[in-house]
Amino acid sequence: MSLLVVGSLALDTVETPFGSVQDALGGSAMYISTVASYFVTPVRMVGVVGGDFPKSAIEFLESRHVDTEGLQIIEKEKTFRWGGRYHYDLNARDTLFTELNVFEKFNPVIPESYKSSTYVCLGNIDPVLQRRVVEQLHKPRLVVGDTMNFWIDRRYEELKKTLERMDILIINDSEARLLAQEPNLIRASRKILKMGPKVIIIKKGEHGALLFTEKTFFSAPAFPLENIYDPTGAGDTFAGGFIGWIARTDDLSEENLRRAVIYGSTLASFCVERFSLERFKELSYLEIQDRFHEFRRLTNFDDLTLS
């Protein structure tokens, strides 16, 4: 099934205790599209970059069968840049700088050929823009969206309107608490379900992810990794793996949503093993499948064989 991804493309400067990179590929649309392309191609991408966006990056997207018709290139301006430094335990980070550049006036224009996309993934951008995307589409089957504390704090009313148009919200645990004004995640998810989405997925970083529907609950572990080099993009990668699997299978049953969460977690576990998108330059579909199956062993307490 066809998949449309809208979000940011960025050049990230990242420091972790294990090294640093400068102007490395990043941004929500970049991660989501790259990762979803393991499951469904072409991925239709809408975003904006400046004239300084490396040609090699566009070639990389094309090698992944990402359709870049919707990529706006504003030659005379600069690409969105973000810089951050992670703390010793990688659970917290400081933003060192944010240069919006072309992203400041981003107006997502959906090419005609994208408008009948079946599945849509809205990366973390201004909720007003997320809504503008949905309004241009012809009845997508499923709209999945992300958001962050920045928009919850500053665009709360707009975000609420956008949530009414989302079928699935993917959000961090701290952001879920903030959005619902409720510290208990189970209650928070119930409150958010009343705002529009039929499903909420709460990402908890090293603690895994939770999936909530009105009546059910699913808990996915994080894959145990000894070496985490760079958590940047793990959340977007999760979204890319999730929506990629859904678009590939075209199956919205709860059991398939659960599988999609595990694919999201699987891809996120690969993401953090290298800086930026490096891991996806050599990651094979077979490795993804192997790790997906290892997830079963991680949570199994029922079989005698632990096979």
Place this chain on the structure above:
Amino acid sequence: MSLLVVGSLALDTVETPFGSVQDALGGSAMYISTVASYFVTPVRMVGVVGGDFPKSAIEFLESRHVDTEGLQIIEKEKTFRWGGRYHYDLNARDTLFTELNVFEKFNPVIPESYKSSTYVCLGNIDPVLQRRVVEQLHKPRLVVGDTMNFWIDRRYEELKKTLERMDILIINDSEARLLAQEPNLIRASRKILKMGPKVIIIKKGEHGALLFTEKTFFSAPAFPLENIYDPTGAGDTFAGGFIGWIARTDDLSEENLRRAVIYGSTLASFCVERFSLERFKELSYLEIQDRFHEFRRLTNFDDLTLS
């Protein structure tokens, strides 16, 4: 199989956003013994209380078939008291007071009839005392122990000697990081495994629990609860459910250790539904079994039926 529990008995004064209790039953041995008694009886308990320890508490233990031969009652002194206040989100708490009283000079003396116990659970007490317990025993099959940041900070060398005598260490995530001086939990667990225990269980509160052996890894979710009244004793309750199940089944295979972790999580999820040990005054074995089976549904992403 026979089970020996050694630890504290306390009168707790607890404030949470949902209410408060004064001089309520608490302490690691109190929780562990009460909970383990769902699975194996009699539970042999060693601890110390003052003359002010309520008779009703001893009657309660006896109603649970906890053998109190090893309970020292020092009539002229007072029972250990602890007071704490939980924050709004229940993830953090402040200790308001600690009155060691009889606990200050606690010397665990193991009655002759307890010395051949097959299973031993050492609640969180001074590691020197934990070791003194083990030294009095005739070759137990399994020694499970808990500890906390207080002992890691102040009795590090003694704790290391005690860890050499433990088969399974049950510990919080922050304490595991502190003990191993390593922020990554996978690496931390590997370091702790070299200190003696063959198995480490890391409790992560609302994020569930992890079980590590030299070669394998198991992730258990926490049960999703909308109403958590009092987290006090949840960690000890986990230990009680874990060791209770092990002692009942006398099976140290990895798959049974995993089941024991789920029983620990199951019991902990009941503990926090009421203040102090209140929930265990009416909890039935059938409720435990029902919730154990619900845990399977929480993590299942494989079956088509989600049965």
